[in-house]
Amino acid sequence: MKTDEKNQRHSAALTLGPGSFLPPAVNHEDALILELCEYTENWVRRFYRIRQDHDMQYVADFISSMLLPNSNNLASPNSTLSDQLHTFVVTHLHQGVTLKNVAEHFGYSEKHCSKVFRFHMGESFTIYMKRIRLQTAKRLMGNPHKTMGDIANAIGFQDQFSFSHFFKKETGSSPRDFRNAVFLDSRT
Numbered sequence: 001m002k003t004d005e006k007n008q009r010h011s012a013a014l015t016l017g018p019g020s021f022l023p024p025a026v027n028h029e030d031a032l033i034l035e036l037c038e039y040t041e042n043w044v045r046r047f048y049r050i051r052q053d054h055d056m057q058y059v060a061d062f063i064s065s066m067l068l069p070n071s072n073n074l075a076s077p078n079s080t081l082s083d084q085l086h087t088f089v090v091t092h093l094h095q096g097v098t099l100k101n102v103a104e105h106f107g108y109s110e111k112h113c114s115k116v117f118r119f120h121m122g123e124s125f126t127i128y129m130k131r132i133r134l135q136t137a138k139r140l141m142g143n144p145h146k147t148m149g150d151i152a153n154a155i156g157f158q159d160q161f162s163f164s165h166f167f168k169k170e171t172g173s174s175p176r177d178f179r180n181a182v183f184l185d186s187r188t
Helices: 003-015 028-049 053-067 081-091 099-106 110-121 125-141 148-154 160-171 175-187
Strands: none
Touching (some): 081 099, 081 125, 099 110, 110 125, 125 160, 125 175, 148 160, 148 175, 160 175
16 A cells, blocks of 8 residues: 555544544554544543643553553552652662663653653753762762772762762762761761
8 A cells, every 4th residue: 555545544534533434444553543543532632631740640651551561660650750760760770870771761762851851850861860879879888888899889880990080070079088077977
């Protein structure tokens, strides 16, 4: 079938309202598209009537669970997108999370994910990652049983030298100096 004919048939199906006569489908893909067209207008109207973001998120999560029933990564209907983003970053921090990882997980392009991240988290992905890494590193430095290598691995660095360089650049002191200052403060 020529592309123009197919597009004409699909655009004609889109102009039909719910309950209208639909032309017979040629194959399984066309049948699904025609069925979607039949119900889309009503769903769009109902979806726009939803006023609260958590209701929209609930609908989106429900549809995702129906389309991906075997996925273990679906969020609960009560969690917000910012909660989901934060949880993903924190649970994958040791893997060296990148914007690409986040985009793939949530099904966005990297560019769109960057905009979504900035909107929902209030800061760019890069700044957020630096802040989370520093907070986690500082918390872990309070544990005397954690080596600098353990801390570096826990926040996604391949070695403690990269971690040390990052930490000093961001805080102005080396990780060892920071740790020593924390222990001196805790003893007094």
